Amino acid sequence: MEERTRAYLRGRFGDYYRRAEITPPPDANEREWGYIPWTSGPGTTMVRHKSLLDLGDIEGFLERERPRHVYFSAGRYDDPSAGSMSEKHWRTSDLVFDLDADHLPSVTLGEDSYAEMLAKCKDALLRLLDFLEDDFGFEEMTIAFSGGRGYHVHVRDPGIQELEREARREVVDYVRGMGMEFDAVIDEEAVGGEVGRKSPAHNEYLPTDGGWGRRIHERLLAEFEQIKSLDEDAAVERLQEYDGVGEKKARAAWNIAQDRFVEIERGNLSAHPVVKNFAERIAASVVEEDDAPIDEPVTTDTNRLIRLPGTLHGGSGLAVRRIDRDAVDDFDPLVDAVPDTFVGHEIAVEVTDGGLIELLGDSFTLSEGEHTVPEHVGVFLMARGRAEKGPE
Amino acid sequence: MKALHARYPFLSAAREAVETAGVDLSELVASDSAAVERGLERVEWAVTEGTVGEPHRRTRVELLSYPVARVLVSLVDEHILLRRYARAEAVTAYDRFSEELTATAEFQSTRTERLDRQDLLAEFDLSGHVHAVAGEDGEYRVDVGTYLEHTAGQWGDEWRLVNRPLADGQVPVDEDELLLLVRQAVRRRVEDGLPLSVPDAIATELDDETERVRDVLADLDLTRDIDTVVPDLFPPCMRHLLDKVQKGEHLEHHSRFAIAAFLTSIGMSTDEIVELFQVNPGFGEEATRYQVDHIRGETSPTEYSAPACATMQSYGDCVNKDDICEDVINESHPLNYYEHRLEEADEEELVDWRDGEEDEEDDDAG
Numbered sequence: 001m002e003e004r005t006r007a008y009l010r011g012r013f014g015d016y017y018r019r020a021e022i023t024p025p026p027d028a029n030e031r032e033w034g035y036i037p038w039t040s041g042p043g044t045t046m047v048r049h050k051s052l053l054d055l056g057d058i059e060g061f062l063e064r065e066r067p068r069h070v071y072f073s074a075g076r077y078d079d080p081s082a083g084s085m086s087e088k089h090w091r092t093s094d095l096v097f098d099l100d101a102d103h104l105p106s107v108t109l110g111e112d113s114y115a116e117m118l119a120k121c122k123d124a125l126l127r128l129l130d131f132l133e134d135d136f137g138f139e140e141m142t143i144a145f146s147g148g149r150g151y152h153v154h155v156r157d158p159g160i161q162e163l164e165r166e167a168r169r170e171v172v173d174y175v176r177g178m179g180m181e182f183d184a185v186i187d188e189e190a191v192g193g194e195v196g197r198k199s200p201a202h203n204e205y206l207p208t209d210g211g212w213g214r215r216i217h218e219r220l221l222a223e224f225e226q227i228k229s230l231d232e233d234a235a236v237e238r239l240q241e242y243d244g245v246g247e248k249k250a251r252a253a254w255n256i257a258q259d260r261f262v263e264i265e266r267g268n269l270s271a272h273p274v275v276k277n278f279a280e281r282i283a284a285s286v287v288e289e290d291d292a293p294i295d296e297p298v299t300t301d302t303n304r305l306i307r308l309p310g311t312l313h314g315g316s317g318l319a320v321r322r323i324d325r326d327a328v329d330d331f332d333p334l335v336d337a338v339p340d341t342f343v344g345h346e347i348a349v350e351v352t353d354g355g356l357i358e359l360l361g362d363s364f365t366l367s368e369g370e371h372t373v374p375e376h377v378g379v380f381l382m383a384r385g386r387a388e389k390g391p392e
Numbered sequence: 393m394k395a396l397h398a399r400y401p402f403l404s405a406a407r408e409a410v411e412t413a414g415v416d417l418s419e420l421v422a423s424d425s426a427a428v429e430r431g432l433e434r435v436e437w438a439v440t441e442g443t444v445g446e447p448h449r450r451t452r453v454e455l456l457s458y459p460v461a462r463v464l465v466s467l468v469d470e471h472i473l474l475r476r477y478a479r480a481e482a483v484t485a486y487d488r489f490s491e492e493l494t495a496t497a498e499f500q501s502t503r504t505e506r507l508d509r510q511d512l513l514a515e516f517d518l519s520g521h522v523h524a525v526a527g528e529d530g531e532y533r534v535d536v537g538t539y540l541e542h543t544a545g546q547w548g549d550e551w552r553l554v555n556r557p558l559a560d561g562q563v564p565v566d567e568d569e570l571l572l573l574v575r576q577a578v579r580r581r582v583e584d585g586l587p588l589s590v591p592d593a594i595a596t597e598l599d600d601e602t603e604r605v606r607d608v609l610a611d612l613d614l615t616r617d618i619d620t621v622v623p624d625l626f627p628p629c630m631r632h633l634l635d636k637v638q639k640g641e642h643l644e645h646h647s648r649f650a651i652a653a654f655l656t657s658i659g660m661s662t663d664e665i666v667e668l669f670q671v672n673p674g675f676g677e678e679a680t681r682y683q684v685d686h687i688r689g690e691t692s693p694t695e696y697s698a699p700a701c702a703t704m705q706s707y708g709d710c711v712n713k714d715d716i717c718e719d720v721i722n723e724s725h726p727l728n729y730y731e732h733r734l735e736e737a738d739e740e741e742l743v744d745w746r747d748g749e750e751d752e753e754d755d756d757a758g
């Protein structure tokens with residue numbers, strides 16, 4: 001990036017910050033702050049180990065410094081500006097989740113457009129929220145578009161604040177379905193007999209009301225509803241398409257769907273071997289379909305620095321946007337995260353790496369060379385290193 | 393002094409009782425040989441048997457032996473002793489309270505004051521986080537934060553959150569599981585504040601006992617080889633790489649090299665590495681075997697040169713470094729990190745990944 005481009009962006013970031021209202025996170029003065037300035041040279045150095053005291057008030061600081069990237073810590077400390085983690089004395093940390101298109105198995109890098117990657121990322125975000133809301137019952141959550149290729153969720157419920165790394169790993173593994181073992185998920189219940197008596201017979205149940213068990217059960221139920229709705233021959237034919245399902249198994253499954261559907265509703269895997277067989281089959285694929293492939297190190301690291309909502313991402317010129325829960329469905333990062341400050345002007349740029357750009361509902365295909373483009377497009381290209389500032 | 397306090401000397405009430413009785417520790421170690429003897433026994437048993445042994449018949453001696461034992465453990469100040477001791481106190485307490493709580497009314501002794509479940513939960517600030525399920529005896533729901541605080545990394549697959557029917561922020565547990573959770577809370581309580589800083593006068597008085605504990609420790613073979621495979625203790629960079637492999641993500645060559653060389657350095661064979669990688673269905677076993685073999689071929693046969701931190705960093709493979717990286721190993725070598733974690737860990741609780749998925753649950757879990 002050339003000096004004039006850097007100077008331009010820094011200046012316009014300053015204009016943005018003059019108007020922006022930034023809501024700092026709770027307990028801002030107990031957190032570590034960091035930023036990356038618009039320096040030249042390839043090595044980007046983060047200025048970190050700052051406390052709010054060092055920076056002064058956030059809005060004033062941003063207006064003066066106009067940084068390229070701005071971060072704050074998930075952790076709270078006795079002494080946030082101390083130079084090493086052990087001297088800071090950790091107190092608590094928010095639980096932070098990071099979904100990044102780069103890490104999504106569904107994304108094909110180099111093939112998917114930016115818009116497509118972001119759309120896939122939002123699907124993953126919705127799955128993540130399903131875990132966080134329904135399973136974990138979290139209530140204090142901030143959802144943000146990262147300004148780059150994904151989304152962040154900051155959880156601030158009191159019950160998780162003191163968890164250490166190992167416990168956070170369990171949370172990660174939960175939403176990613178890592179280590180989910182069918183045998184460990186199912187429950188055993190003694191059949192008849194009094195509790196405490198020797199009762200050799202056990203029934204196996206799939207939990208229907210929570211966890212991955214519930215997710216497997218929902219699919220099992222759907223499968224058997226399908227089977228139930230078919231006539232016997234059609235069902236038998238369809239079922240035999242599965243590996244390892246012969247006619248006998250298929251008929252057994254159909255019979256259960258007709259006569260003992262309530263057992264399926266209860267999650268009773270002992271109703272017939274074929275039921276357990278189907279449940280195991282579903283368990284093998286459910287993780288792939290339902291998991292939220294978050295970036296593990298972000299969540300387990302209690303000292304992580306994370307982008308401040310409301311600031312600009314220096315690698316895209318888009319805003320790190322806080323998103324209300326009800327607005328998530330309709331949120332379109334390529335419209336809603338374009339800063340107003342950059343809308344309504346035109347600028348000249350020299351495109352060095354052309355191609356497709358989709359912003360504010362328009363798409364542009366630019367070739368290399370000089371162009372006059374809407375400023376938000378120019379800022380995006382320059383921030384991404386795909387253009388330099390053109391002559392005035 | 394109450395018998396209850398002697399049975400559960402870590403209770404805050406027990407501590408208060410010791411304080412109100414105006415017991416002076418330096419006087420105690422100088423004059424009460426019974427308490428000192430029993431204190432030493434607590435520690436010795438903790439190391440060799442995993443419990444703190446049978447209580448002394450005198451309540452006072454039994455109660456006062458607890459602070460003595462804590463002082464002894466602090467004087468020896470070995471990580472492994474500390475862990476074993478806390479564990480033994482917790483196991484002993486657990487044996488006692490689970491017996492008390494499950495005894496049916498007719499067998500309950502009426503002579504002594506008993507600990508009921510509510511008191512026990514309240515003692516560890518668990519009351520607000522453990523909810524009895526209405527109409528179902530012995531069924532509870534534990535708030536997920538509390539559940540994780542006490543169970544994370546402790547026992548086998550059944551305890552892992554991913555295998556639990558978590559709903560609305562609560563994890564269902566049964567009576568037995570709840571008591572194990574409390575055992576874990578006791579253990580933390582005992583560990584809390586250890587090692588204490590001990591005044592010289594007391595230390596001198598306990599010279600012989602300290603020596604004795606050191607001997608007992610020395611008799612155990614506690615040295616661990618680096619060739620133990622405990623993925624949970626891997627440095628963050630390697631955990632990250634392993635994780636990616638297991639998820640079937642593509643790794644660049646330098647990353648693949650780093651993880652394969654690291655695993656080789658800790659004594660894993662190609663077969664074992666392939667097996668460890670193979671968590672993900674759809675993973676190409678043959679391709680991996682070939683790659684791993686190839687990587688091993690690139691290094692000299694005697695010394696599998698796993699990359700140092702500096703190399704890891706220049707390739708961007710140093711991910712998520714933590715306090716140990718910064719403060720203990722000074723970002724030197726991932727193997728140093730691993731060695732440190734192995735040393736820190738309690739031998740009994742380490743399960744070599746190669747020893748299979750056998751039940752990790754403690755044998756004393758009852």
Ligand code: SF4
Pocket residue numbers: 627628629630700701702704705709710711712713714717718723724725726729
């Ligand atoms: S500092 Fe060394 S051991 Fe720690 S994560 Fe980085 S490379 Fe790994």
